[in-house]
Amino acid sequence: MMTDHTVKSYDQEITHLTRKVLEMGGLVEDQLSRSIEALAERNVELAEQVVERDDMVDALEEEVDQFAIRMLATRQPVAVDLRLIAMSMKISNDLERMGDYAAKGIASRCHRLAKARGDMRPLQAIPRMAQLVQSMLKDALDAYVQRDAEKAVLVWRRDDEIDVMYDGLVRELLTYMMEDPRNISACIDMMFIAKNLERMGDHTTNICEQIRYIVQGERINRMPAPVAE
Amino acid sequence: MTDIPVGAPESIAPGWTWSDAAARRLKSRHAADLRLRIYGITAIAIALGLLLTLLTSIVVASWTAWSTTQIRLEVNLDPNEIDANNPAKGDYDDLVRAALYKLFPDVQSNADQRVLRDLLSQGAQFQIRDRVVADPALIGQTISVWVPVSDPIDQLNKGVIDRNLPPDRRRVDDQQIGYFDALVADGRIRSVFNTTLFTAADSRFPELAGLKGALIGSFYLVLICLLLSVPTGIAAAIYLEEFAPKNRWTDLIEVNINNLAAVPSIVFGLLGLAVFLGFFGLPRSAPLVGGMVLSLITLPTIIITTRAAIKAVPPSIKEAALGIGASHIQAITHHVLPLAMPGILTGTIIGLAHALGETAPLLLIGMNAFITAAPEGIMSPSTTLPTQIYIWFDSPERGFVARTSAAIIVLLGFLVLMNALAVFLRKRFERKW
Amino acid sequence: MVTQAHATAVPRPSVKGANDARRHDAEPANGKAAQGRGLDRSTTDQPSKQVPAGPAVAPGATPKISARDVNLWYGEKQALFNVSLDITEREVTALIGPSGCGKSTFLRCLNRMNDVIEICRVEGRILLDGEDLYDRRLDVVHLRARVGMVFQKPNPFPKSIYDNVAYGPRIHGLARSKSQLDEIVETSLRRAGLWKEVHDRLAQPGTGLSGGQQQRLCIARAIAVSPEVILMDEPCSALDPIATAHVEELIDELRAQFTIAIVTHNMQQAARVSQRTAFFHLGKLIEYGDTDQIFTNPNETMTQDYITGRFG
Numbered sequence: 001m002m003t004d005h006t007v008k009s010y011d012q013e014i015t016h017l018t019r020k021v022l023e024m025g026g027l028v029e030d031q032l033s034r035s036i037e038a039l040a041e042r043n044v045e046l047a048e049q050v051v052e053r054d055d056m057v058d059a060l061e062e063e064v065d066q067f068a069i070r071m072l073a074t075r076q077p078v079a080v081d082l083r084l085i086a087m088s089m090k091i092s093n094d095l096e097r098m099g100d101y102a103a104k105g106i107a108s109r110c111h112r113l114a115k116a117r118g119d120m121r122p123l124q125a126i127p128r129m130a131q132l133v134q135s136m137l138k139d140a141l142d143a144y145v146q147r148d149a150e151k152a153v154l155v156w157r158r159d160d161e162i163d164v165m166y167d168g169l170v171r172e173l174l175t176y177m178m179e180d181p182r183n184i185s186a187c188i189d190m191m192f193i194a195k196n197l198e199r200m201g202d203h204t205t206n207i208c209e210q211i212r213y214i215v216q217g218e219r220i221n222r223m224p225a226p227v228a229e
Numbered sequence: 230m231t232d233i234p235v236g237a238p239e240s241i242a243p244g245w246t247w248s249d250a251a252a253r254r255l256k257s258r259h260a261a262d263l264r265l266r267i268y269g270i271t272a273i274a275i276a277l278g279l280l281l282t283l284l285t286s287i288v289v290a291s292w293t294a295w296s297t298t299q300i301r302l303e304v305n306l307d308p309n310e311i312d313a314n315n316p317a318k319g320d321y322d323d324l325v326r327a328a329l330y331k332l333f334p335d336v337q338s339n340a341d342q343r344v345l346r347d348l349l350s351q352g353a354q355f356q357i358r359d360r361v362v363a364d365p366a367l368i369g370q371t372i373s374v375w376v377p378v379s380d381p382i383d384q385l386n387k388g389v390i391d392r393n394l395p396p397d398r399r400r401v402d403d404q405q406i407g408y409f410d411a412l413v414a415d416g417r418i419r420s421v422f423n424t425t426l427f428t429a430a431d432s433r434f435p436e437l438a439g440l441k442g443a444l445i446g447s448f449y450l451v452l453i454c455l456l457l458s459v460p461t462g463i464a465a466a467i468y469l470e471e472f473a474p475k476n477r478w479t480d481l482i483e484v485n486i487n488n489l490a491a492v493p494s495i496v497f498g499l500l501g502l503a504v505f506l507g508f509f510g511l512p513r514s515a516p517l518v519g520g521m522v523l524s525l526i527t528l529p530t531i532i533i534t535t536r537a538a539i540k541a542v543p544p545s546i547k548e549a550a551l552g553i554g555a556s557h558i559q560a561i562t563h564h565v566l567p568l569a570m571p572g573i574l575t576g577t578i579i580g581l582a583h584a585l586g587e588t589a590p591l592l593l594i595g596m597n598a599f600i601t602a603a604p605e606g607i608m609s610p611s612t613t614l615p616t617q618i619y620i621w622f623d624s625p626e627r628g629f630v631a632r633t634s635a636a637i638i639v640l641l642g643f644l645v646l647m648n649a650l651a652v653f654l655r656k657r658f659e660r661k662w
Numbered sequence: 663m664v665t666q667a668h669a670t671a672v673p674r675p676s677v678k679g680a681n682d683a684r685r686h687d688a689e690p691a692n693g694k695a696a697q698g699r700g701l702d703r704s705t706t707d708q709p710s711k712q713v714p715a716g717p718a719v720a721p722g723a724t725p726k727i728s729a730r731d732v733n734l735w736y737g738e739k740q741a742l743f744n745v746s747l748d749i750t751e752r753e754v755t756a757l758i759g760p761s762g763c764g765k766s767t768f769l770r771c772l773n774r775m776n777d778v779i780e781i782c783r784v785e786g787r788i789l790l791d792g793e794d795l796y797d798r799r800l801d802v803v804h805l806r807a808r809v810g811m812v813f814q815k816p817n818p819f820p821k822s823i824y825d826n827v828a829y830g831p832r833i834h835g836l837a838r839s840k841s842q843l844d845e846i847v848e849t850s851l852r853r854a855g856l857w858k859e860v861h862d863r864l865a866q867p868g869t870g871l872s873g874g875q876q877q878r879l880c881i882a883r884a885i886a887v888s889p890e891v892i893l894m895d896e897p898c899s900a901l902d903p904i905a906t907a908h909v910e911e912l913i914d915e916l917r918a919q920f921t922i923a924i925v926t927h928n929m930q931q932a933a934r935v936s937q938r939t940a941f942f943h944l945g946k947l948i949e950y951g952d953t954d955q956i957f958t959n960p961n962e963t964m965t966q967d968y969i970t971g972r973f974g
Contacts, residue, residue, distance in 0.1 A: 002972070003967055003972040004972065005970065005971050005972050006971050006972065006973065007971060010971065076930055077970065078929070078933065078957045078958070078969045078970055079957060079958060079959060079960055079966045079969055079970050080966060080970065081970050082957075082958065083958065083959070216959075217958060217959030218959060474780070475780060543817075545813065545815060545817040546817060546819065546820070548775070548778070548813065548817070549813065549817040549818075549819065549880070549883075550819070550829075551775065551778060551806065552773070552775065552806060552810065552811035552813070552884070553806065553807070553810070553829065553830040553833075553883065553884070553887065554803050554804065554805075554806035554807035554830060554833070554834060554887060555803070555829075555833055556803050559833055563829070563833075564819060568820065
């Protein structure tokens with residue numbers, strides 16, 4: 001256990017910052033699962049709720065940033081504290097983008113897709129992809145609070161799966177679009193949804209890189225090469 | 230923020246609570262304060278009162294010594310009595326007496342003439358002689374001179390001798406009083422400031438006795454003491470403070486120096502007698518020997534005060550000098566000593582003032598000798614102010630009583646002057662800090 | 663709620679363990695992060711300045727002063743334990759550490775100011791440009807002109823400002839004439855940033871200046887003898903922030919010409935002012951490295967605990 005700061009309020013502030021980031025992460029997780037649910041059940045009301053709740057995500061990002069800046073000014077942090085505070089700002093930024101994808105990218109398309117006719121089979125792949133993204137995010141947030149760099153690296157690698165799924169889904173959607181031009185509009189929406197999910201995965205890898213930097217202190221935005229493949 | 234920690238006693242919460250007990254305690258503290266002040270003021274008042282009493286009594290006792298009685302005579306400098314080629318050899322006694330007898334033409338018998346002669350001081354003739362020697366052109370003229378009267382008449386004029394006492398209880402008899410009153414009626418008696426006290430050396434006769442020899446002797450003494458003890462003392466202090474290793478030997482030396490400062494000064498006198506006079510065979514009563522003995526007495530004081538002054542200089546100055554690349558000696562002489570100067574000066578002057586007033590050791594080396602001429606140099610016999618006081622105190626003549634007190638006042642005056650010099654120098658150097 | 667699961671904290675891996683991860687660090691992870699941001703990061707990768715944990719030698723730079731296995735005793739009590747440290751030329755090296763850790767003691771070894779303390783005994787080698795400082799034949803007075811010192815509390819001599827600065831050149835015979843001496847005094851005061859403020863009152867006592875000015879006067883005094891190294895023992899601890907800023911600016915300017923070693927309690931100052939930092943604790947040198955690295959990612963846990971305020 002890392003020793004406490006001599007000034008207790010410093011530790012309390014760091015805990016507060018961490019909690020806020022986690023709160024934001026939890027909210028984004030929730031937004032994602034709800035938006036996928038809305039999509040699957042064609043629940044327009046739920047989708048509208050998700051879109052509105054994006055304001056909360058934005059507000060939390062503002063809160064995290066302000067608090068981090070305040071800590072930079074008052075505590076003049078160094079070493080691990082500095083890395084934590086600076087990276088927390090970046091993580092909140094990534095989470096906010098993910099929230100946007102979940103709300104504006106996915107939930108807002110729900111309305112249109114709910115009314116679409118046509119082949120909805122690709123819709124089944126999407127929840128699976130979303131599931132992957134969700135678990136990645138959850139594990140990343142775990143690694144954040146546990147300050148576990150190895151875990152972050154493992155989560156980072158799982159993004160490969162999402163990319164593979166995305167590629168497959170795009171091919172499938174292309175096939176449908178070529179089969180029946182009436183499907184194009186719906187398929188394009190689905191393609192965008194898939195793209196947003198893939199982007200969410202990318203942002204989660206950013207979060208993992210930042211976590212790794214917090215713990216190990218070297219080379220932001222870089223990951224170690226795979227050990228033995 | 231303003232949370233009182235759990236478990237803290239209530240009494241540490243801020244805010245005063247006034248209770249009767251607290252008010253009473255405060256009152257008694259004020260009372261104690263006032264009492265302390267009263268004690269202090271009383272103590273100072275008592276000390277000052279005693280001092281004032283002492284000074285007043287001395288001043289009163291010395292009152293009559295500040296003036297001297299003179300008689301005016303017309304002295305005919307008969308060229309037959311004085312050889313123009315050797316004016317010093319003339320019979321001035323004769324001339325002076327002749328001038329006096331002229332004033333009392335009807336005093337013819339030898340016994341009466343002797344009584345008349347006793348009115349004059351023995352030194353009157355020498356004063357005339359000195360004037361003629363200084364200006365031989367006066368030979369052949371009749372000059373009007375004021376010459377001192379003898380001591381009994383001096384005392385009579387000052388009213389010290391009580392005329393109402395029976396004659397066998399007085400210094401002067403009725404005949405002398407008669408002559409004296411006649412001279413007074415004639416306007417030939419005056420009282421002037423006693424410059425002889427400062428211009429003449431010691432003498433058997435009080436009216437001719439002065440402090441010149443003692444002043445010069447004391448001056449030589451202080452000078453020699455200064456020259457011997459100050460450089461040695463300062464150098465020793467610098468060595469002990471800066472260079473000597475801190476071991477048991479230096480501790481021993483320090484203890485011994487502190488003890489030396491407390492040794493009774495008469496022991497130093499014995500030392501001087503045995504070593505300087507006995508072993509080295511230096512002349513007795515010489516200011517040189519006196520100065521050497523006094524320097525032994527003041528040396529410990531100077532060493533101790535110099536060490537304290539050096540210790541008081543902030544070490545940051547010396548460190549700064551060393552950091553710049555000054556050697557140890559340079560750091561001390563360029564920086565530490567100038568800053569320690571006020572303290573060193575004060576200590577030196579106080580030590581010298583103390584030496585000025587030392588009597589016992591000087592008595593042992595013979596500076597209470599009766600010496601009638603001022604010393605020529607540091608090797609010739611001399612007295613000093615304190616020993617002169619001692620000598621006069623022992624003398625029987627009435628005139629010496631007042632003169633002893635006058636000499637005490639002169640000595641005190643010099644001590645005050647030296648201390649004032651110490652204060653002035655200290656203030657002057659302190660401004661430079 | 664999901665957040666509750668994250669609220670538990672688990673023992674964090676030690677910083678040392680991170681070193682191992684670092685060792686098989688190789689290619690940049692280009693694709694994902696880059697695409698997420700639309701920027702190719704591969705060209706902006708900087709090599710890390712890794713400092714080995716062994717002897718504290720700065721690779722590539724000439725050490726101006728190098729200390730090896732320095733041990734120091736005050737009587738029976740040992741104050742420095744096998745300290746080995748290099749001070750690189752024309753750089754500022756900061757010595758930090760808690761009270762009583764020996765940083766000031768070590769600093770004072772570098773110009774043999776500890777000689778003044780009788781019970782002090784030093785073992786080990788300290789080389790200035792290759793010469794052993796503790797060699798018997800070395801002239802301490804000359805050494806102290808080559809290695810100057812500025813103290814914690816400004817201590818100008820109680821002389822005029824001119825005499826303060828001129829004293830050093832005078833005793834070392836650096837000026838052959840009065841005009842040369844005047845020149846040295848003016849140059850030193852200009853370099854110390856004090857000339858404009860005092861040029862019209864050089865005859866006034868140095869002790870009449872403000873605290874910050876006095877300290878700059880002490881710095882001018884130190885550089886008047888053209889030293890090669892300047893040692894500063896907490897020079898700003900007695901100064902207000904503005905005076906501190908002036909002195910820090912001065913240090914920045916001076917390091918183009920002088921090698922500077924500064925002991926400071928103020929970690930932010932050490933971070934601002936120095937290029938290399940050494941952390942001392944209880945007489946031992948715990949870590950020494952580039953300032954950037956020490957303050958963003960120190961190797962030793964103790965260093966990190968100290969600089970983040972987790973000590974005690």
